[in-house]
Amino acid sequence: MYSEGGQLRPCSSELSGQRKSYTEVPSAPVTHCCLLLLFPPSQQLRQARSGPKPNLLLGNLLTFRKKLISQAYKEWAEQYGETFGYFEGPTPVLVTSNADLLNQVFIKQFNNFHARKLWPVQADPDQDEEIHLFFARGQRWKRLRSAVNAGFTAAKLRKMQNQMSLCADKLLEVVDRTIEEKEDCRVDFSKLFRQLTFDIIGRSALGIDSDALRDPQCGFIKHCEDVIEDTTKQPVLYTLGFLFPSLSKLWIAIYKFMHHIQFNPVYWIEDRLRAWVKARKESEERTDDLLQQMLDARYPVNRHQDLDTTHQPHIDENGNISKGPLLRSLTESEVIAHSLLFLLAGYETTSSTLSYIFYELALHPHVQDRMRQEVVDVLEDDEEPTYDNIRNLTYMDMVISETLRKYPLASIVVARQCQDACQIEGINIPSGMLVQANLWTLHQDPKHWGPDSDSFDPLRFTLEKKAERHSMAFMPFGAGPRMCIGQRFSIVQMKITMAKLLRRYKIERTSDLQVPLKLKEGAAILPIHNIALRTERIS
Numbered sequence: 354m355y356s357e358g359g360q361l362r363p364c365s366s367e368l369s370g371q372r373k374s375y376t377e378v379p380s381a382p383v384t385h386c387c388l389l390l391l392f393p394p395s396q397q398l399r400q401a402r403s404g405p406k407p408n409l410l411l412g413n414l415l416t417f418r419k420k421l422i423s424q425a426y427k428e429w430a431e432q433y434g435e436t437f438g439y440f441e442g443p444t445p446v447l448v449t450s451n452a453d454l455l456n457q458v459f460i461k462q463f464n465n466f467h468a469r470k471l472w473p474v475q476a477d478p479d480q481d482e483e484i485h486l487f488f489a490r491g492q493r494w495k496r497l498r499s500a501v502n503a504g505f506t507a508a509k510l511r512k513m514q515n516q517m518s519l520c521a522d523k524l525l526e527v528v529d530r531t532i533e534e535k536e537d538c539r540v541d542f543s544k545l546f547r548q549l550t551f552d553i554i555g556r557s558a559l560g561i562d563s564d565a566l567r568d569p570q571c572g573f574i575k576h577c578e579d580v581i582e583d584t585t586k587q588p589v590l591y592t593l594g595f596l597f598p599s600l601s602k603l604w605i606a607i608y609k610f611m612h613h614i615q616f617n618p619v620y621w622i623e624d625r626l627r628a629w630v631k632a633r634k635e636s637e638e639r640t641d642d643l644l645q646q647m648l649d650a651r652y653p654v655n656r657h658q659d660l661d662t663t664h665q666p667h668i669d670e671n672g673n674i675s676k677g678p679l680l681r682s683l684t685e686s687e688v689i690a691h692s693l694l695f696l697l698a699g700y701e702t703t704s705s706t707l708s709y710i711f712y713e714l715a716l717h718p719h720v721q722d723r724m725r726q727e728v729v730d731v732l733e734d735d736e737e738p739t740y741d742n743i744r745n746l747t748y749m750d751m752v753i754s755e756t757l758r759k760y761p762l763a764s765i766v767v768a769r770q771c772q773d774a775c776q777i778e779g780i781n782i783p784s785g786m787l788v789q790a791n792l793w794t795l796h797q798d799p800k801h802w803g804p805d806s807d808s809f810d811p812l813r814f815t816l817e818k819k820a821e822r823h824s825m826a827f828m829p830f831g832a833g834p835r836m837c838i839g840q841r842f843s844i845v846q847m848k849i850t851m852a853k854l855l856r857r858y859k860i861e862r863t864s865d866l867q868v869p870l871k872l873k874e875g876a877a878i879l880p881i882h883n884i885a886l887r888t889e890r891i892s
């Protein structure tokens with residue numbers, strides 16, 4: 354059913370026709386011996402210690418109660434080398450910052466590594482109707498990705514630029530008001546950036562009339578913040594899910610039941626999105642946004658390869674069943690699931706990146722001055738920043754990249770699951786094994802970044818320096834066919850916003866700014882405290 358050439362390899366269960374539970378991996382005692390299998394004898398001689406010693410029941414999960422996962426990975430990499438293994442309960446994970454191995458897994462052998470990590474309380478990626486492209490895998494992922502891809506083209510982004518610009522203008526109004534009202538001219542940029550990126554994604558992608566910048570108390574953003582905050586906690590159910598993955602159905606049932614006794618912000622947002630999607634479907638008016646793209650999307654379905662059971666055959670205008678390939682639209686559940694995905698994946702990642710950038714600009718005034726000068730030179734006579742002219746802000750691009758090198762905030766999701774056992778770079782990777790990219794180590798590896806990899810230096814990203822480096826030395830948006838779909842969307846809004854802000858204000862650190870930043874970890878790695886900076890109007 355699946356060939357090697359260009360087709361995704363199925364999860365091993367699909368081959369036999371009998372679907373194994375997606376959480377099924379070898380049991381604890383077996384998997385704890387897997388570290389030995391990971392490294393064949395010759396490799397073992399060279400890498401005698403291949404990972405931290407696991408506890409029989411918990412694996413190495415206890416470590417993550419005491420320190421950030423990214424921190425633990427860094428320490429383990431120092432101890433065991435750039436590739437090592439550990440256990441999440443009974444589940445083996447191979448962690449690597451080896452650029453050649455990452456290249457094989459994320460790009461060259463993508464067909465065998467198309468699936469993401471599965472979290473303990475997570476719907477079945479092959480069967481659940483509400484699965485979105487982040488968790489889907491195999492042919493299902495391929496179809497969903499192609500259905501929404503068209504919403505992120507250059508042409509679409511050009512259409513969104515006005516909304517982005519309007520939202521950035523509102524941000525300027527709020528900053529102006531804040532420095533007028535506050536004697537110390539202190540602006541909480543983390544909070545404002547969250548409101549800004551929420552408005553941008555809400556308005557330009559989903560057509561929602563959101564105004565979080567003017568109405569920070571609005572339920573929508575409040576509950577999105579709750580969802581993000583919840584990912585930084587480690588509830589008991591989550592731990593149980595890691596320890597006993599084969600009971601996933603029970604954990605999911607408990608999670609759903611909890612909704613009846615305890616408020617769940619995810620359901621609150623979904624309900625609002627359901628009503629919104631319904632209204633948009635019924636409306637005669639068409640809006641040129643990502644939501645419309647999802648409502649209009651039609652893609653061919655091959656009857657024999659499809660795992661979904663929800664397709665309707667395509668009926669033409671005369672009521673005949675189409676003789677060509679079956680065409681399918683996204684179901685309402687899928688459109689809602691994707692709207693929620695874009696809202697959550699899009700706003701916190703981008704706003705935190707902006708916060709990290711402003712933090713670094715306050716610490717490095719010469720970088721800030723150079724960035725401002727570039728804006729003044731490129732956008733002469735106060736020209737509006739647009740999709741096309743911001744491409745000339747090349748130093749700004751370097752600052753964004755350097756910030757994401759130092760703070761690869763979405764590193765946790767850059768992982769792939771192996772479908773068929775294979776050997777790569779001399780390492781045996783069994784079927785079901787998760788390969789996790791260790792970005793915080795990779796992005797600071799002196800091999801790629803030189804001895805001063807700790808310092809903040811945007812000039813690492815000149816074209817010449819980029820050409821000299823391994824192509825996989827830098828991957829804050831992931832890599833390969835499954836890399837972040839919103840990368841350009843995010844960069845365009847960041848550049849429009851920063852061009853406007855830097856032209857008008859100078860920012861400075863306050864005496865109580867936390868240096869270095871203390872971070873917390875959830876779906877993304879974020880500063881614990883908001884970043885507030887002294888802000889002076891200069892034009």
Ligand code: HEM
Pocket residue numbers: 486487488498554694695698699700702703706762763764766767768829830831832833834835836837838839840842843
């Ligand atoms: C600075 C901002 C952002 C960062 C750092 C970031 C980072 C990432 C990373 C690391 C991945 C995983 C890639 C991989 O596994 O190879 C990812 C996937 C994804 N991101 Fe982003 N992201 C950002 C903004 C956005 C925005 C604005 C959107 C939506 C509008 C978005 C939507 C997605 C989606 C849907 C996926 C899953 C793609 C797939 O599995 O096919 N992201 N992102």
